[in-house]
Amino acid sequence: MLHTFAVYVDNKPGVLNRVASLIRRRAFNIESLTVGHTESAGVSRMTVVVDTDEYGARRLEAHLSKLVPVRRVHNITATPSIARDLALIKVAATGDARPHVMQLVDVYRARIIDVSPESLVVETTGTEDKIDSLVEVLRPYGVIEMVRTGRIAMARGSSGSDHKVTARVGQPTVAGGDGSSGSV
């Protein structure tokens, strides 16, 4: 089944590489991985979705916890949580098709954010199911291009925020992993 992990990491060069490399070499398959800043400066949060069983999930949680720049790992699969995906969909829409497409976009509470003579770009957020379903109904008109962020997730209520992860003090500000200079 799909397991969703919230992973807090130091915002340092090479950390994404370390996390991805670990998951690869332990032979897990990443369904999606997103990363971005958190409320604490110097700390980033990844949402990693992996297809594995309960034992595999526990092992992956343990492996991730052993990485030095990983601050906290939380398997939120069983925790009541909100999960969202964002998609940009470029769909062919000329002549008669255009009002139909716009209508569907409306039904799904999506937005049209770019218009050209041949196509529209639709922006939508929601669960993966909802986005999959929108894509399916748009497909007959011709989906030219699509990009999705992958799942980001957060536990509902106050759970998960009891230990706030803050930036480490006194840490060596050294690069690691691939030695690249971009953050995470």
Add this chain to the structure above:
Amino acid sequence: MALTGAQILWEALVRQGVTDVFGYPGGAILPAYDAMLGYPVRHILVRHEQGATHMADGYARASGKVGVAIATSGPGATNMVTGIATAMMDSSPIVCITGQVGSKLIGSDAFQECDITGITLPITKHNYLVTRAQDVAPAIFEAFAVAKAGRPGPVLVDITKDAQQTSCDVDWAAAEPHLVEAFDEALPGDGDYRDAVELINSAERPLILAGHGVMQSGAERDVLLLAERAGIPIAVTLLGIGGVPASHPLNLGMMGMHGEAFVNNAIQQADLLIALGMRFDDRVTGNLKTYALNARKIHVDIDRAELNKNVRVDVAIAKDLRTALAEWIPLIKKGDRKAWLDAIDVMKGDTAVRDIQNLPDNGHLYAAHVINDLWRLTAGGAVVVTDVGQHQMWEAQYYKHDRSRSLITSGGLGTMGFALPAAIGAKVARPDAEVWVVCGDGGFQMTMCELATIVQEGLDVNVAIINNGYLGMVRQWQEFFYEKRYAATPLIGPDFAKLAQAFGIDGVAVTERSGVAAAVNGARKSRRATVIDFQVEQEDSVFPMVPAGADLHKMILRPSPSPIVETAAD
């Protein structure tokens, strides 16, 4: 006072208690080598950087301290890869320091540039690329902390040449590491020690499986205490040898692929396995589908990721072993479990009769005899460092280790060429110990250049080459599983005695059992290194054996009465 990055490096190492490093200089690490002369650290010049990492590893395993290896960028760093992977698999705490091209040149394919932090990412616990002098001390301090924390392992610190050359002031207190909370937090699914205690108290046929973690945790006494209190027999893994005295009546000996059949049968018949600091490697379990089906299982390991990895267990406890046992022992019911111990005695059956030690000397020189004689002649007191292959298994079977950290061997990665350099590391760590290398003629030829290191450092390390003219373990597999098609296993070596002499080391050859004692005693008496070329039976095999992936209880037993396939020379 401002120091250069290179000076900070050595100052930091000295502050970590480092007294010995194993290394090889080169362009990108030159500033560090230049600064080294000002610090009280012994540098052992190796002949190949792989040797430096194995030496650091042997040093760590012999002493429990962190071993340090140092090399230059590019090829110096890549030569370390095998040694780092070896240390990773066997949880050996080492810190490898490499030079790197100047930070402005990184990414430009400069001379001797290579992305060693990228290359070693999956085979280190962590690694660092240091590009500024002020980051050297925090990186070194944290590297030592990471190498030792939890399950030990290798850490690499890659330092650019300009970081070594530039100067800065150091706030040593601020450089102390701020580490890692992960190990103390209980996670969902963590077992409760009270469940473990209950399982042990109610078991009729319990068996302790003792691994490397027993020594890593310093839990040797506690494991014995548990075993003696409740009358529980112990089986050990290859890396667990020495953690429990071989001569202790409750120690059955080594389990797994080349363990005695009755030990493996005891595992299959046990109703409770208590796995302590071991990781259910495939060489230990055989076919997982038929492994210990009768047994409930308790697993204690400091590395949570090992729990429920290969074998599903009933109680999984992620904890330092000594700490865990301290909680249990007062709650364990005393007992002798005589019926179970008697049943194991019955399982031994004709093991002793089949044992090669009990066969008459028929003029052949058998490796098993050589190693058993070595054990008797050294009164079991040596630190033995083995390579990988048949001799390694014979050593495990026929050298009886009563002391912790007295067998050093590459278990997880199975690295040929490990023995000679690792033994040098062990000797540097414990100069008063008698150190013997036991290796094959194949593995010895992989790293025999380190004989020169022995000479240059004036080390008294004795080398027993079990020379059968084959890559013996591979030949054995070809004999058993590939219809004796000996593809690329016959092996020509030099005259090892003469080779040793060319290095300035004593060298002798032994071809008969009657010559074993004189050679070993001669090597022990001399205060310098000796290489003994034991020219043993060529097509000898290690018994008993669980074929890879077979059921643990379906072993190929020693043939009786003669275990030896007659060779063409007969």
